Amino acid sequence: MSSTVEARNVVLVHGGFVDGSGWRGVYDLLRAEGYTVTVVQNPTLSLDGDVAATRRALDTQDGPTVLVGHSYGGAVISEAGNHPNVSALVYVAAFAPDKGESVSTLIADPPPGAPVPPIVSSPDGFLFLDRAAFAAAFAADLPPDEARFLADSQVPWGPDALSGAVSEPAWRSKPSFYLVAADDRMIPPPAQRTMAERVGATVIETAASHAVYVSKPAEVAALIKNAATASPA
Numbered sequence: 001m002s003s004t005v006e007a008r009n010v011v012l013v014h015g016g017f018v019d020g021s022g023w024r025g026v027y028d029l030l031r032a033e034g035y036t037v038t039v040v041q042n043p044t045l046s047l048d049g050d051v052a053a054t055r056r057a058l059d060t061q062d063g064p065t066v067l068v069g070h071s072y073g074g075a076v077i078s079e080a081g082n083h084p085n086v087s088a089l090v091y092v093a094a095f096a097p098d099k100g101e102s103v104s105t106l107i108a109d110p111p112p113g114a115p116v117p118p119i120v121s122s123p124d125g126f127l128f129l130d131r132a133a134f135a136a137a138f139a140a141d142l143p144p145d146e147a148r149f150l151a152d153s154q155v156p157w158g159p160d161a162l163s164g165a166v167s168e169p170a171w172r173s174k175p176s177f178y179l180v181a182a183d184d185r186m187i188p189p190p191a192q193r194t195m196a197e198r199v200g201a202t203v204i205e206t207a208a209s210h211a212v213y214v215s216k217p218a219e220v221a222a223l224i225k226n227a228a229t230a231s232p233a
Contacts, residue, residue, distance in 0.1 A: 007064035007087045007228040009036045011057050013080075015071025015094070016044055016157040017129055017138070018150060022070075025217030030224065036061075044157050047075060047102070047164020054080035061085045066227045067170075068220075069094050070213045071187065072161065075103055081170025088227040089174050092213050092220055093181040096195040097166040104162045106191075115185040126156035137185050139211040150211070175230035176201040179212065179223050186210035202226070 010030055012023045020039040030037050038057045042050040054076055058065060064087035069077035074094025081089050095103050110116070118133035129138060134151035142150070178196035182189050182205050189205075196203045204223055208216050 005064055005087075007066050008034065009038070009061045009063060009065040009085075010224055010228070011038045011040060011054065011061070011065055011067050013040045013050075013054055013067070013069040013073035013076050014042060015069070015073045016127070016161065017154045019153070019155055022150070022211070022214045026213060026220050026224070029217055029221040033225070035228075042073070042076065044072070044155055044161050046158055046160035047079065047166075048160075050076045050161065051080045055083055058083040058085050064228075066090060066224055068092060068224055071095065071210065072103055072157070075164070075166060078166045078169045078171060081174055082168055086170065086174060087232070088230040089171055089176045090224050090227050091176065091178045091196070091199070091201065092223075093179060093184050093187055093192060093208075093210055094195075095187065096169075096171060096176075096178070096199050096201075098169055098198070099167065100165050102163050102165045105165075106195075111188060111190060114188040114191075117186050122156065125159050127159070127162070128154050128156065138209065139214070140183065140185065140209040141215045142209070142211055146214070147211075150214075171199045171201070175227065175232070177223055177227045177230075178203045179220060180205040181208045181210060181212040183207055184210045184212075 068090040070092040118130040131151045135147035139147040178201035180192045
């Protein structure tokens, strides 16, 4: 019977359209409690590239590590989470693909009446959210100035990031946790609940937009701390 060693390291992985700076609130709360926190800056050009960036961060950890992904970052941690340093996975309003699935396949058949994210494409195929619709879709519970900053500092999301398929989902062998954002207008909450159930995750739910990692840092940090004490699967 294996003994549980509390993870004191946390690696945070952002999603599409944004960078790692949105994790600042979560970062500050975890650092204040003695965790070593690393924020990955994904290029978001391809899933393979983002998995490689995350693995580089995991290589630097000195012990058990909680790997956290928001939105598209859930696809990244599902692949990168097989790293031996990873003790648990935390999905924050995130995609949780199974083997052979990608973000593209998970969003291919939206339920009737689900909000349609205001995605626009550049001439060379990179994806953005329409600036005027960004706040309502992504960050409805943030102050207007903060939502505007996120809209105006978007990172281009590459088509190869959306189409990249997971080869061996780490959630099949690692303890997993899921935070459902009940007011999400990017990933429908019913889809989040279905993915969380399939993963077999420990689930919490909160009234928040897709930007829950920014708007509710205390709730996100609390779930990460819970995951830090998870027993190996």
